[in-house]
Amino acid sequence: MIRDITIGQYYTAESVIHRLDPRIKIVGTLIYMISLFLFHKMSGYAAAILFFLFVLFLSRVPFSFSVRGLRPIFLMLIFTAFLNLFWTEGEVLLRIGALEITKEGIWKMAYISLRLILLILGASIMTLTTTPNDLTAGMERLLSPLKIFHAPVHEIAMMMSIALRFIPILIEETNRIMKAQMARGADFESGNILRKLKNMLPLVLPLFVSALRRANDLAQAMDARCYHGGKGRTRMYPLYFKGIDIVACFICMLYLAALYLTVRFLPI
Amino acid sequence: MSLILDHVGYIYGKGTNEEKRALDDVSLEIKEHEFIALIGRTGSGKSTLVQIFNGLEQPSEGTVYFNGRDISDKDFNKRELRGKVGLVFQYPEHQLFEETVIKDVQFGPGNMGFRPLDVEMYAFQALKDVGIGDELLDVSPLVLSGGQKRRVAIAGVLAMQPEILVLDEPMAGLDPVGRREILALLQKLYREKGMTIFFISHNMEEVAEVAGRVLVMDKGKIVLDGPPAKVFQYQKELEQIGLGVPQTVTLAGHLEERGWSFSEKPVTVHEMAAEILEKWNGGKNDS
Numbered sequence: 353m354i355r356d357i358t359i360g361q362y363y364t365a366e367s368v369i370h371r372l373d374p375r376i377k378i379v380g381t382l383i384y385m386i387s388l389f390l391f392h393k394m395s396g397y398a399a400a401i402l403f404f405l406f407v408l409f410l411s412r413v414p415f416s417f418s419v420r421g422l423r424p425i426f427l428m429l430i431f432t433a434f435l436n437l438f439w440t441e442g443e444v445l446l447r448i449g450a451l452e453i454t455k456e457g458i459w460k461m462a463y464i465s466l467r468l469i470l471l472i473l474g475a476s477i478m479t480l481t482t483t484p485n486d487l488t489a490g491m492e493r494l495l496s497p498l499k500i501f502h503a504p505v506h507e508i509a510m511m512m513s514i515a516l517r518f519i520p521i522l523i524e525e526t527n528r529i530m531k532a533q534m535a536r537g538a539d540f541e542s543g544n545i546l547r548k549l550k551n552m553l554p555l556v557l558p559l560f561v562s563a564l565r566r567a568n569d570l571a572q573a574m575d576a577r578c579y580h581g582g583k584g585r586t587r588m589y590p591l592y593f594k595g596i597d598i599v600a601c602f603i604c605m606l607y608l609a610a611l612y613l614t615v616r617f618l619p620i
Numbered sequence: 621m622s623l624i625l626d627h628v629g630y631i632y633g634k635g636t637n638e639e640k641r642a643l644d645d646v647s648l649e650i651k652e653h654e655f656i657a658l659i660g661r662t663g664s665g666k667s668t669l670v671q672i673f674n675g676l677e678q679p680s681e682g683t684v685y686f687n688g689r690d691i692s693d694k695d696f697n698k699r700e701l702r703g704k705v706g707l708v709f710q711y712p713e714h715q716l717f718e719e720t721v722i723k724d725v726q727f728g729p730g731n732m733g734f735r736p737l738d739v740e741m742y743a744f745q746a747l748k749d750v751g752i753g754d755e756l757l758d759v760s761p762l763v764l765s766g767g768q769k770r771r772v773a774i775a776g777v778l779a780m781q782p783e784i785l786v787l788d789e790p791m792a793g794l795d796p797v798g799r800r801e802i803l804a805l806l807q808k809l810y811r812e813k814g815m816t817i818f819f820i821s822h823n824m825e826e827v828a829e830v831a832g833r834v835l836v837m838d839k840g841k842i843v844l845d846g847p848p849a850k851v852f853q854y855q856k857e858l859e860q861i862g863l864g865v866p867q868t869v870t871l872a873g874h875l876e877e878r879g880w881s882f883s884e885k886p887v888t889v890h891e892m893a894a895e896i897l898e899k900w901n902g903g904k905n906d907s
Contacts, residue, residue, distance in 0.1 A: 528709065528714075529714065529715055531671065531676050531709065532709040532712065532714070532715040533715060534676060534702065535674060535676060535702055535706075535707040535708075535709065535777070536702070536715075536727055536728035536731060536776060536777065536780065537699050537702055537703060537727075537728055537730075537731025537732050537780065538727075538731060539699070539731070553717065554715070554717045554727065557717040558714055558715050558716065558717050561714075561762070562714055
């Protein structure tokens with residue numbers, strides 16, 4: 353049932369990566385993702401994969417857990433691989449009817465699939481090792497220069513963290529209402545799409561009512577604590593850079609340098 | 621009606637790193653026309669237990685028999701079971717969704733596949749049983765008071781014509797009037813309709829007042845099972861697992877320290893009052 357869904361994807365563990373400042377992790381992930389677009393050589397991918405494995409090892413997240421993030425994009429992966437394999441011009445290796453497999457096509461398929469996989473895995477390392485709260489705090493700080501242009505950075509971060517905070521609550525609520533209606537003989541599984549949609553009504557309506565009630569309660573609770581937006585607000589646990597964060601910065605730069613050297617001097 | 625749990629265990633999140641045992645070797649028989657209260661601390665497995673009763677949760681170990689048949693059998697009709705074992709969840713008013721009270725109460729019996737005429741009749745009867753007047757039948761459930769909503773939600777389960785009514789903390793969050801109303805309703809269903817009632821409660825006075833049998837759960841196990849007069853003798857044990865006894869029992873304890881003696885500590889207020897009056901009058905007669 354719905355309780356099997358894991359959102360937020362945080363993996364609880366004690367590791368250096370978990371302890372890093374969220375800002376470093378966000379910027380580092382961005383750098384890593386951008387770096388994947390800077391080369392077209394297998395040696396570059398080898399370096400990127402090695403770096404990923406290195407960070408994964410440090411984060412103590414099991415490999416099997418980290419590749420779970422690939423499941424939702426699996427179809428897209430197959431699809432792009434397929435397109436690239438058959439629709440790339442070049443030296444023809446194999447012909448099946450109107451379809452041609454070219455040498456360039458195979459290379460391109462490998463490149464693009466690897467790039468997609470590493471993009472997802474790289475981003476998932478960040479979400480796996482950073483709590484949603486830290487993530488929004490990091491975002492808020494990173495985007496805070498935009499305040500000069502009157503962008504509601506704090507409000508957006510607050511909305512994000514509230515939304516994230518409410519996901520598990522609403523999942524639990526959905527489960528409860530679902531069970532309560534099943535206890536009254538409701539059926540959420542059988543029937544065609546229209547029938548199913550209609551059957552969802554006893555679930556969706558109470559869920560909305562309860563979500564609105566909760567939103568109202570939360571608004572009042574925030575009001576009661578004199579919340580008035582981000583102005584002059586300080587954090588209970590302010591973010592600050594520690595020694596490992598500086599080390600992490602250096603490692604990121606080292607990765608970039610190593611990547612540059614491999615791509616520059618290795619033949620393939 | 622008979623509901624038997626045979627060595628039932630339940631583990632949440634089996635096979636993950638957050639495995640948690642909610643029920644541990646629970647064996648239990650519920651017979652026709654019993655009035656049972658289940659007490660236990662939060663997280664002791666009470667809610668899981670009642671969801672096992674109507675097949676909403678599958679036990680990880682053991683078997684559940686309803687009227688002699690194993691409910692995990694493939695050809696066992698789960699929907700029918702949920703009609704026969706009526707389960708009222710905690711804060712059942714949160715499940716109301718129809719535009720009118722009567723339509724909401726008809727949802728359950730409608731799902732049971734009764735004839736339309738019967739569905740209406742059962743719904744009307746259930747609302748009458750819980751004391752919702754005709755003038756409220758066509759209003760939106762959302763405008764009712766807390767106690768009324770709760771009673772409408774209970775009617776929604778009653779209308780399915782269950783053989784046993786199971787309620788998860790039916791009095792939670794109600795004001796004293798609402799609590800008394802629900803308690804009176806349960807007693808009425810038990811006495812007048814001959815129903816089997818099983819309810820979870822945190823209020824020892826209420827349990828002592830109405831229940832004929834008390835079950836005590838701790839860490840997924842049933843640790844005490846018997847009539848309230850027996851179960852509440854175990855004051856020390858109950859306090860050890862974070863529960864209490866009715867004030868009547870506490871009072872009886874204090875009186876015993878001052879030289880009174882009881883063959884069995886009275887648990888309801890009425891019994892206590894009768895006991896005190898008897899002693900009082902007896903004392904007067906002596907002098």
